[in-house]
Amino acid sequence: MDTDAAIRSVDESFERIAVGARRSIRRAAGELAADLPPSAWPVLREVLRAGRVQAGTIIGSLGMDKSAVSRHLKELREHGLVDAERDEHDGRSIWIRPTPLAIERSATILAGQQDRLRDLLEAWEPGDLERFADLLHRFAELVPPAAD
DSSP: OOHHHHHHHHHHHHHHHHHHHHHHHHHHHHHHOTTOOTTHHHHHHHHHHHSSBOHHHHHHHHTOOHHHHHHHHHHHHHTTSEEEEEOSSOTTOEEEEEOHHHHHHHHHHHHHHHHHHHHHHTTSOHHHHHHHHHHHHHHHHHSOOTTO
């Protein structure tokens, strides 16, 4: 396969993966709360990864509009999935933290996602799976942050 054909194949594969990722995000948001929009799931994931984060960091990480992030944080608070607290040193700054409920529910959701991936990849040789994980990680490191 020449380079152009390989690039086309990668692009087509990413399109299929994107469809599956959107389906996974919809499922995850629905498992958190039936009325939660799918775009709230990545916001919660950023909060969970950080443990304590400010909205501006989420905006930069996801490349989402400030008003969308604010709306999703409000929805997540209303569902008891995040707490907001003022910075003890700078009352203008607000920190967002996941609640124990968010940690518990997301652990279940993420375990289900990993089980589905495990099922898809169970026939792969361990060496192939490790190489795929390494190459995918290397590629992901090349992707610029959402804010760029």
